[in-house]
Every structure is written in C-alpha cells, then in structure tokens.
Amino acid sequence: MTYELVIGLEIHAQLLTDTKAFCRCPNRYGEPPNTLTCPTCLGMPGALPVLNRNVVEQSALLALALNATIHPHSKFDRKNYFYPDLPKGYQISQFDEPFSSGGWQDVEGEWGMKRIRITRAHIEEDAGKSLHQDDGSTVVDMNRCGVPLVEIVTEPDFRSESEAAAFITAVRELLRYIRVCDGNMERGSLRCDVNISVRPLGQTALNERTEIKNLNSIRAVERGILCERERQIRIYESGGQVIRETLLWDEATEEIRPMRRKEGADDYRYFPEPDLVELTVSPEEIERYRDGLPELPNVRRKRYREQLHLHEEAVAVLSGDREQGDYFEALLRLGVDARTAAGWMQGEVRRALTSENRDMADFPLAPSALAELIQAVERSTISISVAKDVFRKMLTDGRSARAIIEAENLSQVSDESELRLIVERVLAENPDELAKYKSGKRNLMSFFMGQAMKATRGRANPNRLAELLQELLDTP
Amino acid sequence: MPVTKEDIRRTAHLARLHLSEAELDSMTETLSRVFDDIDQLHEVDTEGVQPLHHVLDLRNVLEEDIPRPCFTREEALGNAPDRTEEFFRLPRVVN
Numbered sequence: 001m002t003y004e005l006v007i008g009l010e011i012h013a014q015l016l017t018d019t020k021a022f023c024r025c026p027n028r029y030g031e032p033p034n035t036l037t038c039p040t041c042l043g044m045p046g047a048l049p050v051l052n053r054n055v056v057e058q059s060a061l062l063a064l065a066l067n068a069t070i071h072p073h074s075k076f077d078r079k080n081y082f083y084p085d086l087p088k089g090y091q092i093s094q095f096d097e098p099f100s101s102g103g104w105q106d107v108e109g110e111w112g113m114k115r116i117r118i119t120r121a122h123i124e125e126d127a128g129k130s131l132h133q134d135d136g137s138t139v140v141d142m143n144r145c146g147v148p149l150v151e152i153v154t155e156p157d158f159r160s161e162s163e164a165a166a167f168i169t170a171v172r173e174l175l176r177y178i179r180v181c182d183g184n185m186e187r188g189s190l191r192c193d194v195n196i197s198v199r200p201l202g203q204t205a206l207n208e209r210t211e212i213k214n215l216n217s218i219r220a221v222e223r224g225i226l227c228e229r230e231r232q233i234r235i236y237e238s239g240g241q242v243i244r245e246t247l248l249w250d251e252a253t254e255e256i257r258p259m260r261r262k263e264g265a266d267d268y269r270y271f272p273e274p275d276l277v278e279l280t281v282s283p284e285e286i287e288r289y290r291d292g293l294p295e296l297p298n299v300r301r302k303r304y305r306e307q308l309h310l311h312e313e314a315v316a317v318l319s320g321d322r323e324q325g326d327y328f329e330a331l332l333r334l335g336v337d338a339r340t341a342a343g344w345m346q347g348e349v350r351r352a353l354t355s356e357n358r359d360m361a362d363f364p365l366a367p368s369a370l371a372e373l374i375q376a377v378e379r380s381t382i383s384i385s386v387a388k389d390v391f392r393k394m395l396t397d398g399r400s401a402r403a404i405i406e407a408e409n410l411s412q413v414s415d416e417s418e419l420r421l422i423v424e425r426v427l428a429e430n431p432d433e434l435a436k437y438k439s440g441k442r443n444l445m446s447f448f449m450g451q452a453m454k455a456t457r458g459r460a461n462p463n464r465l466a467e468l469l470q471e472l473l474d475t476p
Numbered sequence: 477m478p479v480t481k482e483d484i485r486r487t488a489h490l491a492r493l494h495l496s497e498a499e500l501d502s503m504t505e506t507l508s509r510v511f512d513d514i515d516q517l518h519e520v521d522t523e524g525v526q527p528l529h530h531v532l533d534l535r536n537v538l539e540e541d542i543p544r545p546c547f548t549r550e551e552a553l554g555n556a557p558d559r560t561e562e563f564f565r566l567p568r569v570v571n
Contacts, residue, residue, distance in 0.1 A: 017541050018541045018542065018543055019541050019542065019543050019544075024539065024542065024543055024544040025543070025544075025546045026543045026546070032549070032562065033549075033562040033563055034549045034552045034553060034562060034563060034564070035546065035548070035549050035552075036546050037546055037547050037552045038544075038546050038547055039547075042547070042552060050537060050538070050539045051537065051538050051539070052538070052539060052541050053538040053539065053540055053541060054540075054541035055541075056538065075529050075530075080490070080491075081490070082490060082491055082492045084564075084566045089491070131563070137565055137566070137567065138565070138566045138567070139560055139562075139563030139564060139565050139566070140563055140564040140565075140566065141562075141563060142552065142564070267490060269490070272529045272530070274530070276537075277530050277532055277534040277535055277536070277537050278529060278530060278534075278535050278536075279535070279536060280535045280536055
C-alpha cells in the first residue's frame with residue numbers, strides 16, 4: 001500500500017531581547033550556570049511577572065512577517081506540568097487567546113511553490129535546562145528559565161520531509177531577517193517539534209499522530225521524519241495501531257525512542273494567569289510595526305529574479321542573507337549596475353568573507369568604498385584584474401580605491417602614444433618571436449599581449465593594446 | 477459536581493503530591509464541598525456576558541527591556557535541598 005505522510009510543525013524561537021520575558025534578568029546564552037536568575041524566574045512565592053515591552057514588539061514583527069493577524073486583545077495562561085526545569089510548576093503561555101493567528105509562509109522546492117498555513121504564533125517562556133549526569137543524577141541550570149519564546153504552530157500541511165525542511169529554512173531566514181531570533185538550532189535558540197502521522201494515499205481522515213522532540217538541526221528533522229514514517233508504516237502493515245506519544249530523537253544513534261505517553265491536553269489544566277493583565281495592540285501600533293518591517297526574503301527573491309534578472313545562485317545568496325542583500329542594495333543605490341554588483345558580491349566579497357570567516361555584518365568596506373572601485377573599472381580607469389588587487393589592498397590597509405590607484409600609479413594606460421612606445425619596445429626585444437609571427441605563427445599574438453601587459457604591470461587597456469599590436473605586427 | 481477519589485488521585489499525581497488513602501478520602505470530601513459551593517454560580521444567567529479574565533481594569537503593564545541585577549549563584553542555590561558547585565541537583569527524572 002502507498003502511504004502519505006502528514007506533518008505539522010511547532011517551532012520555538014527564542015527572541016533576541018536583552019532581558020527575559022517576565023523579569024529583567026539578562027537573556028544571554030553561555031553564561032556560567034545559575035547566574036542569571038531572580039525570585040521571579042526561580043518561581044519564588046510572591047514574585048510577580050511583568051511583561052517585557054520588547055517581547056511584544058518582536059512578536060508583532062514576527063506575526064506580521066508570517067502574514068498572521070495580530071489580535072487586538074490577548075491574554076496569558078498557565079500551562080501546568082511538573083518538571084524540575086520548571087520551578088513555578090507552570091509555564092506562562094497563551095492558550096485560547098493567542099497573540100496572533102492565521103498566517104502563512106510560502107516554501108519553494110521541487111514541488112514548486114507551496115503555501116503552508118500557520119495556525120498561530122503565541123508568546124511564552126522557556127524552561128531551564130536539565131543536564132543528565134553520568135552518575136544518574138540530574139542537575140539544572142535556570143539561566144534559560146523565562147527566556148521569551150514565540151511558538152509558531154502550523155497546520156498539518158506538509159507531505160514530505162523536504163517540505164518541512166524547506167519551511168524551517170524559510171522561517172529561520174525570516175527570523176534572522178527581522179532580527180528577532182538568531183536561528184541557531186545547535187544552541188537551541190530555534191527548536192522544532194514535529195507532529196507526524198501516515199495514512200493510506202487517498203484517505204482524507206487523519207490517523208493518530210506522534211510527536212518527535214529534540215531535533216536540533218534541519219537534517220535531524222528530515223532523518224527523524226523518515227525514521228518515524230517507517231516505524232508507523234511497519235505498525236500498520238503488521239495490523240497494529242499507532243498510539244499518541246512523544247518520541248525523542250537521539251542524535252548519536254539517529255534513532256527515535258519513546259519519551260512519555262502524551263498526557264491529554266486537559267492535563268495541562270490551563271487557566272488564565274492571574275498575575276498578568278490583558279495585552280492589547282491597537283491598529284495604529286500594528287501599522288507602525290508593519291512600517292518597521294524590512295523587505296522580506298521571498299519578496300526580495302522574486303524581485304531579483306523578475307526585475308533584476310540575476311541568475312539563481314546570486315538570487316539565493318543575496319535574498320537569503322539580509323546583510324548581503326542590504327549591501328547589494330546599497331551598491332545599486334550608488335549607481336552600480338545590478339549584475340556587476342551581484343558579480344562582486346558573489347566573487348570577491350564572498351571570497352573575502354570566507355577566507356576571513358566573517359559575517360557580512362563585520363565586512364570592513366562601506367558600500368560607497370566598493371562602489372568607487374567598481375566604478376573605476378566601469379570607467380576603464382583600471383582593469384578588472386588590477387581592481388581585484390586594489391580590493392585586497394583596501395581590505396588590508398583601509399585606504400580608498402582612489403588613494404591606492406593614485407599612490408601606486410595603477411591607472412590603466414589607454415594613451416595611444418604611451419602604448420605605442422611599449423609595443424614597439426616589446427617587438428624590438430623579441431626579434432625571434434617577431435620573425436616567427438611574420439612567417440605565419442599567428443598564435444604568438446597572445447605572447448606579445450602577455451609581454452606588453454607585463455611591461456605595464458597589467459595596466460594596459462587590453463582593447464587598445466590589442467588594436468595597436470595588431471597594427472604594428474601587420475606592418476610589413 | 478461530585479469529585480471522585482480518582483480525580484483527586486490523578487490531580488495529586490500530576491503535581492507529584494503523595495497523598496495517603498486517608499488524605500485522599502478527606503481531600504475528596506473537602507473538594508466536593510468546595511465544588512458544590514462553586515456550582516451555585518451556575519444558577520446565574522451569564523448569557524451575553526463577556527468573560528472577565530482579570531479583576532483589575534488594567535491593560536499592557538509592560539517594562540522596558542533593560543537588565544537589572546540578578547541573584548548571585550549562591551543566592552540562587554541557597555534554598556536548594558541539594559546542589560553541586562554550580563547547579564541545582566535532583567534525582568534522575570528520565571530513565
């Protein structure tokens with residue numbers, strides 16, 4: 001029998017705020033354990049949570065970027081469960097009146113373009129981190145406890161592991177674009193739970209689903225889905241029934257193992273959080289947030305393809321990384337031709353970043369500095385090969401393109417009389433080759449070009465040089 | 477609404493509270509009475525009345541995103557029944 005995969009995702013994104021969601025302890029990764037806590041995030045009796053304004057702002061940007069509706073009123077609820085990394089005994093979350101709902105995100109792949117529906121995106125807090133020790137004990141670090149999260153829940157719209165992977169990639173890109181999450185799956189600032197079921201192809205009703213947790217890379221998501229698909233199919237093929245449970249992905253063995261039977265939703269005993277008041281967002285505020293959104297990756301991608309006619313590789317790089325795209329845009333605003341700018345971004349700029357292992361944000365040249373160099377090539381002041389040398393010098397000593405070109409006398413030699421002198425000298429210095437050329441070895445043309453270029457240290461305008469060489473060589 | 481002993485047992489388990497049989501019995505009885513009292517509220521006609529989520533007529537109580545000093549680690553771990561140098565320590569929770 002042919003089976004169809006049905007997948008829904010829950011993505012947790014840690015927001016890039018300076019402080020936690022409900023107290024003003026710093027929100028920072030990698031600090032010494034248990035040094036970022038206070039009575040509120042440790043759940044001490046009597047401590048009261050106060051919502052972080054920046055959490056609302058970042059959640060609003062994210063909701064709008066996901067095409068979701070921000071609700072004028074939302075409230076917070078307690079999700080109760082007992083676990084040692086949750087000192088209050090409940091997680092502050094949003095249950096029946098979430099911050100936003102009803103969005104979508106398009107994902108591209110071999111299936112073409114597919115619209116994934118987003119059920120909701122709500123605000124909640126992270127738990128602490130349990131570390132299981134070799135001696136059987138468990139220790140807990142509460143630094144992460146109370147870090148703001150947005151949970152993005154999708155409809156069960158995915159039919160393959162690749163679609164799910166493409167969605168996570170797109171959301172990660174979006175989060176980084178609007179600078180609300182660093183998207184680091186390894187560190188857990190972006191986490192993904194997968195709800196998965198299989199059904200005979202053609203069946204419309206959904207079968208029982210399981211949930212896989214601890215998938216901390218996009219590859220793990222794909223591997224986990226395939227593993228669980230096989231397991232569920234084996235169960236149905238042998239006449240069994242899939243039961244609802246939570247499974248853990250084991251990265252080391254690439255296996256899934258049961259974590260706990262899923263307690264029914266009722267068992268979280270959600271009820272309104274009495275320590276927090278209602279959150280309202282006015283239409284004016286929503287418009288203000290909308291104005292604060294940058295051009296989003298999918299929009300940029302479309303424009304680069306359809307209006308700038310960049311080739312696919314350039315489209316992918318320049319629309320996938322906000323900083324590179326913004327730099328490219330700045331070059332365009334300075335009057336650099338789109339394809340030329342894309343060529344530099346993909347060529348020299350990318351090489352410089354890779355060799356230094358830097359992000360675009362740390363790139364030392366201002367767009368205006370690079371534009372000056374590119375325009376020197378376009379005006380034929382210097383050749384492209386000289387420009388690449390100048391570029392490297394600009395990176396190392398910080399001088400401007402003009403300063404380097406002037407100081408090192410790199411301007412292209414286009415002057416007819418100067419070039420003629422050089423060509424005449426080259427011909428005079430190589431009488432043997434000249435004789436061979438005259439007797440018919442026409443491919444020696446490139447030899448003379450090379451010699452003349454060498455004599456000018458690469459500064460000869462190649463077109464003018466070729467014309468002159470041809471003229472003088474063919475003089476009887 | 478009658479509360480059964482099973483309800484109490486299950487709820488206690490979710491909160492990891494260990495109640496003896498005698499405690500379960502007395503809790504069942506006490507909570508049943510509480511629920512009976514609350515049930516009287518059902519007699520009020522709430523048709524068309526918006527649910528009240530909060531008794532305070534306040535909205536958007538927010539703080540600026542500016543860090544304040546935290547506990548030192550010694551303060552944070554000070555009440556812990558068991559600890560290591562850096563962490564809270566507990567019995568193993570996952571097999």
